[in-house]
Amino acid sequence: MTKAPEPSTIDWKNLGFEYMDLPFRYLAHWKDGQWDEGELTEDSTLHISEGATALHYGQADFEGLKAYRTKNNEIQLFRPDQNAQRMQNSCKRLLMPTMPADRFIDAAMQVVKANEDFVPPYGTGGTLYLRPLMIGVGGTIGVHAAPEYIFTIFAMPVGAYYKGGVKPTNFTTSYYDRAAPHGTGQSKVGGNYGSSLLPGDEAHKAGYSDVVYLDPATHTKIEEAGSANFFGITKDDKFVTPKSDSILPSVTKRSLLFLAKNRLGLETEEGDVFIDDLDRFKEAGAMGTAAVIAPIGGIEYKDDLHVFYSETEVGPITQKLYNELTGIQFGDIEAPEGWIYKVK
Numbered sequence: 302m303t304k305a306p307e308p309s310t311i312d313w314k315n316l317g318f319e320y321m322d323l324p325f326r327y328l329a330h331w332k333d334g335q336w337d338e339g340e341l342t343e344d345s346t347l348h349i350s351e352g353a354t355a356l357h358y359g360q361a362d363f364e365g366l367k368a369y370r371t372k373n374n375e376i377q378l379f380r381p382d383q384n385a386q387r388m389q390n391s392c393k394r395l396l397m398p399t400m401p402a403d404r405f406i407d408a409a410m411q412v413v414k415a416n417e418d419f420v421p422p423y424g425t426g427g428t429l430y431l432r433p434l435m436i437g438v439g440g441t442i443g444v445h446a447a448p449e450y451i452f453t454i455f456a457m458p459v460g461a462y463y464k465g466g467v468k469p470t471n472f473t474t475s476y477y478d479r480a481a482p483h484g485t486g487q488s489k490v491g492g493n494y495g496s497s498l499l500p501g502d503e504a505h506k507a508g509y510s511d512v513v514y515l516d517p518a519t520h521t522k523i524e525e526a527g528s529a530n531f532f533g534i535t536k537d538d539k540f541v542t543p544k545s546d547s548i549l550p551s552v553t554k555r556s557l558l559f560l561a562k563n564r565l566g567l568e569t570e571e572g573d574v575f576i577d578d579l580d581r582f583k584e585a586g587a588m589g590t591a592a593v594i595a596p597i598g599g600i601e602y603k604d605d606l607h608v609f610y611s612e613t614e615v616g617p618i619t620q621k622l623y624n625e626l627t628g629i630q631f632g633d634i635e636a637p638e639g640w641i642y643k644v645k
């Protein structure tokens with residue numbers, strides 16, 4: 302694996318979303334009922350048994366969050382406590398040990414600090430993406446929980462999702478489901494994503510940016526996209542997002558629900574969004590850490606493309622929500638209490 306380039310040679314404005322082997326990552330081991338102290342390491346290769354449950358039985362979960370450089374050249378994390386909590390929930394679902402939230406946040410801070418020259422400059426739109434990961438390791442062959450675990454957080458600089466302003470794209474629906482009714486949809490576990498690759502690929506080949514999955518029990522309601530939650534703005538200005546046990550609870554979604562209500566003065570609702578009742582919405586989008594908001598131009602369903610605001614222009618409420626949240630993340634707009642963690 303080639304090492305990351307010298308930070309001074311990186312073209313920050315044209316970064317994509319690609320793996321980069323940075324100098325440092327955090328690594329901790331769990332064995333005999335406890336975590337070791339954990340430490341930063343320069344080794345980006347994991348050395349694990351061929352019998353690791355992560356490889357055979359999908360005992361693996363992950364998180365995704367970002368570090369942002371502000372105008373004053375400070376570095377900050379956005380709601381890392383929410384990622385720590387969600388990872389604990391994912392771990393419990395897969396019978397894995399949990400990482401205490403304070404240790405998760407401390408590890409994230411250490412990784413950012415150790416790689417701080419790779420946090421993109423303010424104004425480029427770039428961020429340092431953090432990938433916490435936990436896997437079951439040690440030699441196992443029966444279908445049961447692993448005897449040992451690895452927790453790691455690695456990082457890489459990633460570019461602004463939109464280079465020339467926020468732009469909508471079209472999404473499609475699929476015959477496939479991303480999660481079962483009482484399965485692991487609520488958890489950020491590896492298996493969910495392996496099974497989303499085929500429907501995602503089919504959508505891309507048909508010219509759509511992603512799939513909007515329908516509820517697995519009845520296929521009548523919108524659940525979410527492959528790695529982002531769905532929202533719509535109704536014609537009477539209500540921010541609506543689906544409520545379901547099989548969608549992944551997005552931190553971006555939770556944050557936008559709060560901002561829609563408390564900063565934009567919109568009514569908000571978590572409830573059913575029927576695929577044959579999209580006419581109630583004048584704008585729609587997908588929400589997640591990577592893009593913040595990906596406006597949805599239209600959704601294809603049964604050979605019909607339902608267009609919301611426009612296939613080429615972002616709607617005004619979607620743009621306002623985007624500006625408010627990214628303003629908070631980059632430190633330009635005052636954050637609600639407890640959302641920002643300074644990296645010192």
Ligand SMILES: *Cc1c(COP(=O)(O)O)cnc(C)c1O
Pocket residue numbers: 365489525526527528529530549550551552553554588589590591
């Ligand atoms: C990670 C993820 C999201 C977005 O969650 P954020 O916390 O906002 O990044 C939404 N849906 C799925 C399926 C995801 O994996």
